[in-house]
Amino acid sequence: MSAHLIKHALRIGAGGNDGYHPEGWNPKLKLTVMGPTPPDSELVWTMYKPDGSTWFEHSAALPELADEEMHTASLQKWDSGTDITEVGSFRFTIRIVMELDGIDELLHDGHLVAARLDENETWYGVDHSAWLTTGLVALDVYDEHDGPKLRATAFLGGSVDSYEVEAHVFHEGKRFAKASYVESGYEFTSNDGQTLAKEFIAEFDSVRGWNNLVGQGWGHDDWHLLDAHPGAYEIKFTRGGKVARTMAFQVGDDGRIVKDDVIEPDGAGRPSLWRRAEVVGTFEGDAVADASAPRAYGDIESSSIDDSVDGMYWFRNPPAEGDADGGSGLDEETTERVESVVGKAYNLLWTWEEDMATGGDPSYRSNFLLQCEVVVMDVDRFADAYAALDGVGDDAEVEVRDGTTTLAQAAQRVLVLGRQAKAHLGDDAAETDSVLEPYRAALRNDKLAVFEDHPAPDFLYHTTNKHVIETPDELAGAGLWCFEGSSDTDVKGTVDGHAVTGSVTGWRVLGYQFDDDHVLVDEWEVQGTGSSAPKSAFVAR
DSSP, X not given: OOOEEOGGGOEEEEEOSSSSSOSSBEEEEEXXXXXXXXXXXXXXXXXXXXXXXXXXXXXXXXXXXXXXXXEEEEEOOOOTXXXXXXXXXXXXXXXXXXXXXXXXXXXXXXXXXXXXXXXXXXXEEEOXXXXXXXXXXXXXXXXXXXXXXXXXXXXXXXXXXXXXXXEEEEETTEEEEEOSEEEEEEXXXXXXXXXXXXXXXXXXXXXXXXOTTGGGTOSOTTOEEGGGSOEEEEEEEEETTEEEEEEEEEEOTTSSBOOOSOEEEOTTSOEXXXXXXXXXXXXXXXOOSOTTOOGGGGOSSTTOOOOOHHHHTTTSOOOOSSSTTSXXXXXXXXXXXXXXXXXXXXXXXXXXXXXXXXXXOGGGHHHHHHHHHHHHHHHHHHHHHHHHHTTTTTTOEEEETTEEEEHHHHHHHHHHHHHHHHHXXXXXXXXXHHHHHHHHHHOOHHHHHHHHHSOTTTSOEEEGGGEEEOSHHHHHHOSEEEEEEEOOEEEEEEETTEEEEEEEOEEEEEEEEEOTTSOEEEXXXXXXXXXXXXXXXXXXX
């Protein structure tokens, strides 16, 4: 297999070896190569003057690339004497060369057009007219292949920042979504570094090519799925609130974007469909200097790649078997109920199945038991929703950790979760009872009642002079029980005429005094300031 140059990623601007006081210009090149490429090879860029003579040759190391692996490089020849003052059409070639193995592979053979931008012959630029009428449409499978966002690229002339640019998408003439963000990409510059045009990329979070996981409850209700809404689409880029670019595309009845132009992967592997962008409105610096300028700098063929639309939909799961349009044959309301139950099963099994089987991390036992209580409630709600389906949707697929199963089988596994959670809670209750039983045997009457509200060892018991008591016999023999806690107090005051507020750290002690029959004879509370209570607070009244 041979390497490819990604044509829609080829960018050329003007530069100069003295950007502050340029007297001439030289080109700046940005390109993306897709493997495979041989080891120890070079990218060789050759520029020719308008008369056909060689201007310069510039080489850069090219890493060995596997099949479909990408490499992006920015090239400029900085050698003294490279800058020139000539303008016109300049041929250039890009090749992969590995002399030892006799490799000399042509990637591109095109031309760029350079012009003076002022009358004093010191300001130069490379014509970017073809880009101003070019657009790209892609689905962002790099970011999320189970539900890729719609992605669109446009090129605007002049000095414009991303905060001034918005993008909107229309379906059958009706606007329904605004881009969640617009970011700037490549800047086409003049030889003194001024921006002549800029690339803008918009992504629509609420517009997705498909949703592979809708059956698992993933995604949002407000997502517009392109594969569920065939028809004519148009994307409009605005600049300062006014339309500057429009580009159109079509989604066929099969739910896929119609391929009516070249599809190439970008540097992240997103298949991107070339579009014709219509220039709308009048903006400074946004005029198309040459309406006949060829795209890709005159060479769309050499080493190019043109994917089928299948490449764009590689990650899309095939429609489920059912009626002609890939549906289940159920009405919309029933379908939503089935999908909701499938989503609940998916979430419960993926979140809890492993922990319920192993008993969780012993270091976080108390937290795990709280989770078990949640699982019991969630499983009960799932059981009600599943029972209401009365067998409808039992063959729906549910993704689980060990593969894919049916809703009917997943439901049984969910019910097992509930039984496991209840067992863990029962084990804990039995363990707690075994710990408390010796105390309950030693205590009676009011002492037992207070203890049940303050079970050891969750509560720390003190007696006279702040002495800690812990064993059942110590609690039974002590006539005084005390519990210490915090009691912060909010305070207000005035400093130099200004009202201020604050908080004073404090403590409080609850005291219980019992007779020999464990009957409560006195109960009180004392408070004070400080981080902890003094021994004097732990005495009977």
